[in-house]
Amino acid sequence: MSTTQNHQNSNDGPLAFFKGEVVPLADAKVSVMTHALHYATAVFEGIRGNWNEEKGVVYIFRLREHYERLLRGCRLLMLDIPYSLDDLCRITVDLVERNGYREDIYIRPLAYKSAELVANLKLQDLASDFTLITVPFGNYLGSDLLRCCTSTWRRPEDTMIPTHIKSSASYINSILAKTEATLAGFDEAIILNQSGRVCEGTGENIFMVDRGRLITPVLEDNALPGYTRETIIQLAQSELGLEVVERSIDRTQLYLADEIFLTGTAAHLTPVIELDNRPIADGKAGPISSKLQEMYFKIVVGRDPKYLHWCTPAVPRLVAA
Ligand code: PMP
16 A cells, blocks of 8 residues: 655645545545434544654554554444555554654544445445544643543443444534533533443543552443553553552542542543542542653653553654745
8 A cells, every 4th residue: 555646745734644645634525425424434543643852753652552443443333444454554654754743743543434325324335434634732631630520421331332442423422521511610521321330531531549459440331442541550550569450430439539530542641639529539639640640651752661662653754834
């Protein structure tokens, strides 16, 4: 698969990967007839590229794993895209390099039903495609210490909408919860599942600390299998020697936790200091959250040689002024 015939980024703005080639983002447009636009028949990823100024490199965190999750979603939603895992990683590094951002970026791949056909409620026999954009990206949650509320919206069960993939359809639930929370003046919502167990944030997994143990909901409580979650579990065990327990969590156990934090590609690791207007412990970032956050930030920007294998380097090309 070659992309060499495509546009170089000069001063014609950002580029996107669209319909098999790299084109100006302004030209990457779909028809209003597109199936995915009507029915959210799509899966996507959120990947971060972290700018390392000393090395002049954007480190893309856990690139392959993100595409493994995307491809699992493709399988589930019968999205036949003509790219292998290696192709997807190569296309991504190439686009990041060509777009030339020398700052933190967000990478958004999307696999979608591109068939221009509505009134067709099935997945089979519909054309699929893949597109990719990259945008500059800073602090996602807008605050380093979060005030959260418990959402009145509940997470769908896996028997309603698949919960282990990042399907576009499932994000209407996150968006309703986030809208409710932010309109009420909170930074983020914590969403419970149908049984009333703690599930996750709108775009983050959740952890609590209880007497030195790190606890996070089991994925079967409908949380997304997050790579930041997986990374933090590994760091907590191997670097801090903490016991990590994956189990169901009751809402009131969160109120009584010693620490709470959220994890996600966009959110990084962000402490929750208040839930439903109650301070968590003394209402400050806790010591375990702070230690894990410090390690995580060092790793994602490629400053910890031990974990450099999680970071795919991309060297931004100089963009003509
Ligand atoms: N849960 C939801 C609902 C999310 O959207 C995300 C962000 N992808 C996460 C959890 C965290 O996943 P990750 O750490 O892989 O970004």
